[in-house]
Amino acid sequence: MNEKVKSGSRNVAIVGPYLSGKTTLLESLLFVTGAISRKGSAKDGNTVGDSAAESRDRQMSVEVSTACTEYSDIRFTFVDCPGSIEFAQETYNALMGVDAAIVVCEPITDRVLTLAPLFKFLDDWEIPHLVFVNKMDRANINVLDTLHALKAVSSRPLVAHQYPIMQGEELIGFIDLVSEEAYRYHPGAPADPIPFPEELKEEEQIARAEMLEALANFDDHLLEELLEDIEPDQEEILKDLKLELGADLVVPVFFGVAEQDYGVRPLLQALVKEAPEPEVTAERRLKSQSSQSPVAQVLKTYYTPQGGKISLVRVWQGKLTEGIVLNGVRAGGLYRLMGQQQVQVNEVCAGDIIAISRLEGIKTGDTISCDPQSVMALPKAEQMEPVYALAITPEKRNDEVKLSSAITKLLEEDCSLAWEQHGDTHEVILWGQGEIHLQVALDRLRRKYNLPMTTHLPQVPYKETIRKPATSVHGRYKHQSGGHGQFGDVYLDIQPLARGEGFNFKETIVGGVVPKQYIPGVEVGVREFLTHGPLGFPVVDVAVTLTNGSYHTVDSSEQAFKQAARLAMQTGIPKCEPTLLEPIVRVEVKTPNEFTAKVLQLVTGRRGQILGYEGIGNWHGWDSVVAYLPQAEMQNFIVELRSLTLGVGSFHWEFDHLQEVPDKLAERILAHSNGHGGNGK
DSSP states (O other): OOOOOOSSEEEEEEEOSTTSOHHHHHHHHHHHTTSOSSOOOTTTTOOSSSOSHHHHHHTSOOSOEEEEEEETTEEEEEEEOOOSGGGHHHHHHHHTTOSEEEEEEOSOGGGGGGGHHHHHHHHHTTOOEEEEEOOTTSSSOOHHHHHHHHHHTOSSOEEESEEEEEETTEEEEEEETTTTEEEEEETTEEEEEEOOOGGGHHHHHHHHHHHHHHHHTTOHHHHHHHHTTOOOOHHHHHHHHHHHHHTTSOEEEEEOBGGGTBTHHHHHHHHHHHSOOHHHHHHHHTTTOOOOSOEEEEEEEEEOTTSOEEEEEEEEESEEETTOEETTEEOOOEEEEETTEEEEESEEETTOEEEEEOOTTOOTTOEEESSGGGSOOOOOOOOOOOOEEEEEEESSGGGHHHHHHHHHHHHHHOTTOEEEEOTTTOOEEEEESSHHHHHHHHHHHHHHHOOOEEEEOOOOOOEEEESSOEEEEEEEEEEOOSSSOEEEEEEEEEEEOOTTOOEEEEEOOOTTSSOGGGHHHHHHHHHHHHTSOTTSSOBOSEEEEEEEEEOOTTTBOHHHHHHHHHHHHHHHGGGGOEEEEEEEEEEEEEEEGGGHHHHHHHHHTTTOEEEEEEEOTTSTTEEEEEEEEEGGGOTTHHHHHHHHTTTOOEEEEEEEEEEEOOHHHHHHHHHHHHHHTSOOO
């Protein structure tokens, strides 16, 4: 069915929490394999990854970086992914196109929980992954405690592939749990074999037994050997590791110090021997694909400072050449990437991750082919919902015309951003995954498109309604200015409606006291008044009935009756006890259950109403909390939620209903609103 591709390549994502050392590991991998002659550092701003200006400003990854190298006749494409939860969409999109992932973490048991959402994504999509416990030069490391903590947040069994040899606080070597051979690290050189450290025999045996037992769960022959105390052959163990890693059934664990290159060569050797080949991944991804047409998928979209569009794609099937037509669009050049450096190539094969220029109109996640009609769309990562917003305005008024085009490109680069022109507050609102995420987006607007912005928190779209009715409210409009005058005369009944019913207009005119051709003008006048009520906000849940009136045969017009209706509403609505309404949203929070009590306190402390909470069926150790919250309390909700939950808490929210604001709070909102000439924040 699918074209067999050479097994001499591997596409590997480097993922993990913020500050775990992913970009440092990439530098070490490139240095050890000879792709670079000296390593850069995030502090000096000269790494291959994190080459974007926004990354270097913050000394953190804010977008996917790609680098190629060779090792043991295998061409590796490493995809360095951001660690901050605010840029997780970048990571998830990239993971859809790799053969395996290295999950980088620190040996700090209290922070292991930050891996939980990443492990869940990898396991939900059955993406093979290894764990590299970095920074093993930290103090007070207990290897077995670290392994135990890691196992608690993974739905797949973690198996130690090696056991670290420590000398005080220093990592000096490792024991390979497959061969049971010990090695000592040397700066700038491969590790050397050393005599087995007998003082670690007991701990090593525990870790090795756990590895073999985990593998035996998927291999009856190995299970029989263990039951009969037969020492399994090394080749059998390696074969099981390869099969079970490739099927995302087990997760091998390695230890090292990337800054010193310790543990990097064993990790590379495991990727060569045990990580699945590109055709294995392609077989899984394309299992229902019948077309023989070239098939690729866009993993990331870049707009270069010069304005050109570059699409990072995984080629799943067939070959791509320069100028090939994909989804009806003629492709530009083909490039291998080394950070921001581009190396042009003439042809690429299935199994490659490369960049293609000028794929206009094609977005991140799209499946592309020469014959798109015969190709089924490949699955793509779910788009994250925005949780944090800023209202933005160009510093220069003349730049407003350029804003829409620039934001469109911004959203192509980062599909976890969103924007809206709010109908009630008339603000342009930029939505994203957090404060840093939006600051990076604003930096890009300034740098790439010369669009500096001013920002403020979005206004809350308050509404107002009435508490009691008013009858026979009179409005008369009479205007004489030479020639024909203007005359309209109406009587209105105004009544409150149940919450959520909106606006209702009817007439009970008898005897033609208001001619039918003028009645639409009355409704227009009422509607226009309701857009800005006496409290300064749109009025909702009101019924208005035209009951009586009079007209002049010459001077009356639809416009005059519109003005009369506005005057009647202006007189009547203040008599109906106007009251302020605020939007209430329904929020579903996902949190580790050890933080559920804190989340409940967070919700109730923000005037929230708890609707219930329960365990998440397919995510052990996690709870879902459902509540009503005033939208006014949502602006920094994600900031506090992440602070309470080690950064892993998340939520989904949607508008549910309008609700009266408590009187004292309403007074403060209205005082603020009147002082600022508009909607209150």
